[in-house]
Amino acid sequence: MKLTLLLPLLAFVALGVLLKSGIGKDPTLVPSPLIAKPAPAFDLPLLADQEQRLTRDDLLGTRYLLNVWGSWCPACQVEHPYITELAEGGELPVYGLNWKDEAGEAKRWLDYFGNPYRANLYDPSGRTGIDFGVYGAPETFLIDADGTVLAKHVGPLDAQIFAETFAPLLTAEPES
C-alpha cells in the first residue's frame, strides 16, 4: 500500500479529532459560583399585587424552587407543564422570578397557561436576576431552608433533569 494513499484518511482523522475537541463546550454546563453559598438577598414586589413585597429572609425555613421565567421566553412555555406538575406534587413549593417582563403581559401569560407558582417575584429591571447570575430564562434554583443555593439548572426543566440535578439533594433533611 502506498503511503500517499493514506494521506486523505490521515487528514480526515486529524479533522475528526479537531471537531471532537469542539463538541460539548456548552457554557451552560458550568456550575454556578453561587452553589453552596447563601442566595443573594432580594426584596421585590409581588407580581399579583405590587404593594406587597417578598424578601429572601421571608422564605427562610422552607426549602423551595425559584424558577426564573418571562412571558417573552419561548423555552419557558416548554418547561411550564413540568413546573406545574412539580408544584401540584406539593412536596416542594415553587416560587417564580418574573424576570425582565412587563406585569400585564406576565399576568396574561399566567392566565393562559395557568399559574403554578406559590408567589411570583416581579423583577422588571432584571437586577435580582443579575445578582443570581441569570444568563437567560428559564433558569431554576433549588434553595435550602437556611437560604443556601443547593443547585441550579440553566434551560428548560424536565423530569429527567430534575431527577439528576435536584432530586439527589432532596433526600437530605432540611436544616431548620
Added chain:
Amino acid sequence: MTPTRKRRLYAVLAIAVGVSGAVALALTALNDNMLFFFSPAEVHAGEVPSGSNFRLGGMVLDGSVSRTPGDLKVRFVLTDYNKSVPVEFEGILPDLFREGQGIIAQGALSTGASGEQVFIASEVLAKHDETYMPPEVADALKKAEEAKEAAGDS
C-alpha cells in the same frame, strides 16, 4: 531523464510551488483577518494590544443606551457585571439589540473626550434568538463572576 519523467517532475514542482504559495498566502490572510475576542475585564486589565481591531462581548447595561437626537449615533455600556466599557456605534442596531441582552461588538478602542477608554464599534452583532447567549459572552460573564467571587472571599 526521459521526456515523460522530466515533464512529470516539472508538473510536481509546479504543483508544490503553487500549493506552498497558496498556503503561505492563506496563513497571511488568516492572520490579517483574525479577530480576537475580549471581555470588558480583559480590556480593563490592558490585555488588548493598542490600536487593534477586536470583538468585545458582554451584556448591554440596563438604562445605558442613549441616542444623539437627529443622527444615528448610539452610546451604550457593555458589562460583564465586573467591569464595563462604554461603546459608541453609528448605524442601525440589530433587531435583537436590547438592554440586558448579550451582544458582541466589533471595533477598536479609542480615547474619549474625558480621557476614558471608549470602544468605537463598526459592527454590532446579536443573534436571532431570544434565549441565546453568545458563548463568548457567557464565558466572559462566568470568568467575571468567578473573579468577583474570589475578590469577595479574600
Added chain:
Amino acid sequence: MIPELGQFALILALAMAVIQGTLPIFGAQMGKTTWMNVARPAAFGQATFVTIALAVLTYAFVTQDFSVVYVAQNSNLLLPIPYRVSAVWGAHEGSLLLWVWILAVWTVAVALFSRSQPDGFIARVIGVMGWISVGFLLFTLLTSNPFLRHVPALPDGNDLNPLLQDPGLIIHPPMLYTGYVGFSVAFAFAIAALLEGRVDSRWVRWSRPWTNVAWAFLTIGIALGSWWAYYELGWGGWWFWDPVENASFMPWLAGTALIHSQAVTDKRGAFKSWTILLAISAFSLSLLGTFLVRSGVLTSVHAFASDPERGMFILGFLFVLCGGALLLYAIRAPGIATGGQFSTVSRETALLTNNLFMAGSAAMVLVGTLYPLIAEAAGWGKISVGPPYFGLMFFILMAPIILLMPYGPFTRWRSDNAGRLVRDSLPLLAVSVVAGVAPWIVWQDLSIRGVLGLAGGIWVMAMTIKYLLHVNRSAKSRWLGMPRLSRAALGMLLAHLGVGVFLIGVTMVETRGIEKDVAMKPGESFEANGYDFQFLGVNRVDGPNYQADQGVFSVSRGGDVIAELRPEKRGYSRGGQIMTEAAIDPGLTRDLYVSLGEPLDETGSWAVRVYFKPFIRWIWLGALMMMAGGMLAASDQRYFREAAAARKARAAAQGDGEPAAQGDEAPAAA
C-alpha cells in the same frame, strides 16, 4: 395515536434500511443473486415507511396537534397553513426527517433507473445508500425524535421562528438537502466500485447524470438561501461567509470539481483515483456541513439549537462512513490502472487545473471556517475569521479558473497547440480588457477587483458564445438555426454562461452598490444614484400573527415616481420576536432596497437603511443558469441511449441465458 404511527413507521424504515444495507452487499460479495435481489424491494419498503412518517408529521402540523412537542415548539394556532407545512422542516428534528426522506427518494430513483446496470454493482450501490439511511434513521430515533409526545397537550404552540415564515424558506431546505443528499449517489457508486475491486470508468459514466442533478439542486438551494438572506435578514447582504453558508459551499466546490473530473474519467479514462476521492469528499463535506450546523461547534447566525449529544452522533457517523470509505480507498486504490496519457496542453490539463483550484478553494473555506476551532484547541484565545479572508482568498483562487475556463471547451483532448488557442482568443481577450478598463475610466473609482471582475465576466460570456457560434459554423446538421450540440455540451455552455452572469452581478454589487444608514423625518428624502427616496411616514398594520410598523417611501427619478416601498418592522405576538421586513423594488439592472431600523425620537423620525444594489439579480440569475445547465447535461440522450442498449443486451442475454445458467449449475449438482 397517529404520531405513534409515525414513530413506528420510522422504526420499520430502520429495519428495512438494515436489510437494504446488509443482504445486497453480502449477496454481491458472495455472488448470491437472491440476496442481491433484496436491494430494490428493501429500498422501496424503506422509502414507503419514511414517507408515512413524514406524512404523519405533516398531518400533526396541519391539524395543530400540540401534544407533539415538536409541533408545539414550531407552530401556533395563528400560523397560516402553508407555513404549518413548511414548519415540518423548520427546526432540527423535522428537517432531519426531511433529509432521511430525500435520501430514500434518491435511493428509489437509483433503484428504478438502474435496470440496465449489472445486478451486483447496483446491489452494492443500494446497499451503501442503505447504510447512510441506517445512520440517519438511528440519529433521528435516538437523539431527535420528532414524534415525542407532551401529555397533556399544550393549549397553543410557540410559533415558527418568524425568520422562517417566508416563501423562500418553504423551498430552500428541500432544494439544499436534495443537493447534499444527492452526492450520496456518487459516493455510493464510488464505494460500490471500490468494493467490487473493478475501478474502471464505467461507474463514472453511470454516476455522471446523478452527480449533475445533485449539483444542480445544491446550486439552486444555495442561491435560494442567499436570496432569502438578502430580503429577509434586512441588511441586504447576499453572502456572509457564515459557517453555515460555508458548510453548504464546501460540498458545492467539491461537487463542481467532481463533475469536471468525472468528465475526464468518462471520456478519457484518466483521473480514476482522483474522481473516487472527490466523490468521497463531496459527500463527506455534505455530512460535515450537517455536523457543523447541528452540533453547535461553531456559532453562526442560523445554526440549529446546539446539542453535544447530537454532535457526537454525527461525528461518530462521519467517522465510520468517511473513515471507512477512505480506508477502503487506501486499500483498493493501488489496483486502479492509470490510463489516458495526455500532454501539457490538453483538455485533460485544463480540467485538472479546474480541479486543483476548486479543491484548493474548498480547502481554503474549510480552514477559514474551522480556524476558530483550531485556535481554541491550540490555546491562542477566542478568535473569529473575518469575511475579508474569504473574499481575498476566493478572488485569488478563482481568478485563474475564470481565465482558463473558456479555453476548456476549445481545447482538444490529449494534446493541443497553446499558440493556436491563445491566437484564436486574442480578439475577445482584448474586448474583455476594454470591458473592464472602460468603466474604470468612466467611473474613476472602480477597484482593481472591479476591473478584473467585469473583464472576467465579459470574457467568460463572450468566449462561451463564441464557442457556440464556432460549433454552429462547423456543425453540418442544424436545428432551428442552432447547432446540434449534445445536451451535455449545451448544459455545460449554459452553466459557464451562468458563471459569467454571476460574476458580473457580484462585481457590480460589491463595487457599485450603495448602502446608507440614515436618520429620516417624515417628508425628508435621500438621494442614491439618481433615485430619490422620500420618507412619507410610518403606519400601524396588523398581520395574521404579528403587528407591524409600516414605513411608506416614495421613490422617484427625475421627478417621476417609479415605486412605492413599504418596509415593515414586525412584532410577532408569540415570543415577542421582532423582525425587519425589507421592501424591495427589483429590476434586472438594479434593486432599490429600503428597510426600517428603529424609531429615533418623538418627532416620528426613523433610522432607515437605503440601498442601491446594481445587477444583484444577476447573481441569482447566474445560479439559475448553472442549475439549468446541470439539469440539461444530466438529461443528455447518451445516457438514455446507452441504458436502452444495455437493457436490450441484457434482455437478449437473459432470453437465452436461462438454460445456460441451469447448465452452469448442473456440474455442481452432479
